[in-house]
Amino acid sequence: MTKNEIADVLTEIATLLELQGENPFKVRAYQTGARALEAIEEAELARLIAADELESVKGIGEALAQKIGELHRTGKLGFFEKLRASVEPGLVAMLEIPGLGPKKIRALHDRLGIATIAALTQACQDGRVAELEGFGAKTQEKILAGIRNREAYGRRHLWWDAWAIAAPIVQGLRALPQVQRAEAAGSLRRGLETVGDIDFIVAASDVAPVVDWFVALPGVKEVTAKGETKASVRFESGLQADLRIVPGAQFAFALHHFTGSKDHNVQLRQRALAHGLSLSEWGLVPAEGEGTAKEKVEKLKGRKAENVQVTSETELFAALGLHFIPPELREGMGEIEAAERGDLPRLVERPDLRGAFHNHTTESDGRNTLAEMTAAAEALGWEYLGIADHSKASFQANGLDEVRLRRQIAEIHALNASKRFKTHVFAGVECDILADGRLDLDDATLAQLDYVVVSVHNAFAQDEATMTARILRAIEHPAATMLGHATGRLLLRREGYHVDLGRVIDAAIEHGVIIELNASPWRLDLDWRHWRKAADRGLLCAINPDAHDTAGLQHVAAGVNIARKGGLTREQVLTAWPLARVQAWLQTRTKRVRRNG
Numbered sequence: 001m002t003k004n005e006i007a008d009v010l011t012e013i014a015t016l017l018e019l020q021g022e023n024p025f026k027v028r029a030y031q032t033g034a035r036a037l038e039a040i041e042e043a044e045l046a047r048l049i050a051a052d053e054l055e056s057v058k059g060i061g062e063a064l065a066q067k068i069g070e071l072h073r074t075g076k077l078g079f080f081e082k083l084r085a086s087v088e089p090g091l092v093a094m095l096e097i098p099g100l101g102p103k104k105i106r107a108l109h110d111r112l113g114i115a116t117i118a119a120l121t122q123a124c125q126d127g128r129v130a131e132l133e134g135f136g137a138k139t140q141e142k143i144l145a146g147i148r149n150r151e152a153y154g155r156r157h158l159w160w161d162a163w164a165i166a167a168p169i170v171q172g173l174r175a176l177p178q179v180q181r182a183e184a185a186g187s188l189r190r191g192l193e194t195v196g197d198i199d200f201i202v203a204a205s206d207v208a209p210v211v212d213w214f215v216a217l218p219g220v221k222e223v224t225a226k227g228e229t230k231a232s233v234r235f236e237s238g239l240q241a242d243l244r245i246v247p248g249a250q251f252a253f254a255l256h257h258f259t260g261s262k263d264h265n266v267q268l269r270q271r272a273l274a275h276g277l278s279l280s281e282w283g284l285v286p287a288e289g290e291g292t293a294k295e296k297v298e299k300l301k302g303r304k305a306e307n308v309q310v311t312s313e314t315e316l317f318a319a320l321g322l323h324f325i326p327p328e329l330r331e332g333m334g335e336i337e338a339a340e341r342g343d344l345p346r347l348v349e350r351p352d353l354r355g356a357f358h359n360h361t362t363e364s365d366g367r368n369t370l371a372e373m374t375a376a377a378e379a380l381g382w383e384y385l386g387i388a389d390h391s392k393a394s395f396q397a398n399g400l401d402e403v404r405l406r407r408q409i410a411e412i413h414a415l416n417a418s419k420r421f422k423t424h425v426f427a428g429v430e431c432d433i434l435a436d437g438r439l440d441l442d443d444a445t446l447a448q449l450d451y452v453v454v455s456v457h458n459a460f461a462q463d464e465a466t467m468t469a470r471i472l473r474a475i476e477h478p479a480a481t482m483l484g485h486a487t488g489r490l491l492l493r494r495e496g497y498h499v500d501l502g503r504v505i506d507a508a509i510e511h512g513v514i515i516e517l518n519a520s521p522w523r524l525d526l527d528w529r530h531w532r533k534a535a536d537r538g539l540l541c542a543i544n545p546d547a548h549d550t551a552g553l554q555h556v557a558a559g560v561n562i563a564r565k566g567g568l569t570r571e572q573v574l575t576a577w578p579l580a581r582v583q584a585w586l587q588t589r590t591k592r593v594r595r596n597g
Helices: 003-019 025-036 042-050 062-076 076-085 089-094 102-112 117-126 136-148 161-173 186-190 208-215 248-259 260-276 291-299 311-317 335-340 370-379 403-419 462-477 501-511 528-536 548-563 579-596
Strands: 177-184 197-204 220-226 229-233 240-246 277-279 284-286 384-387 423-425 430-432 453-455 514-519 541-544
Touching: 003 102, 025 062, 025 229, 042 062, 042 248, 042 462, 042 501, 089 117, 117 177, 117 260, 136 430, 161 177, 161 208, 161 240, 177 248, 177 335, 177 430, 186 197, 186 248, 186 403, 186 541, 197 208, 197 248, 208 229, 208 240, 208 423, 208 462, 240 248, 248 311, 260 277, 260 335, 260 514, 284 291, 284 384, 335 423, 370 384, 370 403, 403 423, 453 548, 462 501, 501 528, 514 548, 528 548, 541 548
Parallel strands: 197 240, 384 423, 430 453, 514 541
Antiparallel strands: 177 197, 220 229, 229 240, 277 284
């Protein structure tokens, strides 16, 4: 099995154990192991297993290392097969129903013998679920509503779509006179590529008007909960949003807690305990003594010597001897140790970007002309814009042949010479990598370009060895400047093709080829989990929006999220370099192409 396939197995084991009511620490061990695997390159995993050094990876103990090794070598694991056979598949499917967790599912199964969603639906309609202790009529109705909306509500949402809903809500909350502070939290704030729901944390004293404003938002299809300081709504898209209102003194703690991730929070709480403190959404209080964290916070109000006063997340981290950890890095993957050492990178920010290279016009499948795209780039304050329309093999995208491409190169040169725009335009192409690894255009034409993006657009079903060899051949071509959307994935639609990314990254570094971070919200490829190690080894990134219209240029914001999650700095991102430096770098590439040509 590949590392991703093994990680999927570990994640499923954790879910099955949770359904069986297993020890939470055992469940978390498998979840942590899966995450650790995702951060390891395929070749490195093979080396660690062969050298019997897998236990050196943080989060992987002896027992887990044995299971991973067995899956890697044989593709099978007796423990997993027995576990899966012991849990009825319908119980796993029930986890997709809002409000139904493992405990309730076990209760339904043990008391009513329910093992499928169909049986659950019938039991609710018969009123049998309402009669169960711990359920009731309201819970029964909520389960039925969840089943009815399962298809729409059970799926995740692209970060871009969730942010489009969340951003104006945050602005609206901050504009309310009763609100002192308001932020979006959760996976949205951490910049994950997909989002399950949105959390809003608000500091306010007069709470009722805030709750009323929230549940009356445009686009709300259903108010699923409304209390004194909390509310939950669902939008037409199925996206759920939760509001939590807290006192001002609790805001920083609540914001940190509900931003997550769970692994990060667990590790930070452990650090607090090592300092004799208890950290929660309520505050930072002495660990010793009776009562819950909430009760301790209430009891210690006004006693500053014992109740740690924090007004921001920066102060929260400082209270635990840490530098501020940006939300994007809070995944429990070594960020706390780095913050203690002072080794956290100065992450790239959106204002750092000076341009982008992977963009399309009406010459292929874009919806805006060369001039319109350039004007939009100028409006963003970009120093440069690269045009990379499709090549002829992408006939479905009206790809350019050599004659049309040479005509476009001349048009770009003329536009630059006219000084119509302050933004400089680079002439490029997104050249198809053919099934055998050859490039789609002749070398003479490629040599006339400022840069070449090489991408796979067909034959996705090739096996890993064939696909890897195909991409390596393209990377080794002297004209190749950067590799586009390295895995071909489409989030929530299509998994990436099978490819050995470790070998691809090695080849890109060896040949001085950039791997783009495709910022299209549907791609966000290369995945953030690969960037830190690759960039530290010298791989250069280009955040490219893969824009097919002027609005698409804005997608770089999603790309910056992923770059930040990958720990990338401004220096490691070509598209954050100034024009003169980019021109000098590209000229060294084109000289090599023309010399080889």
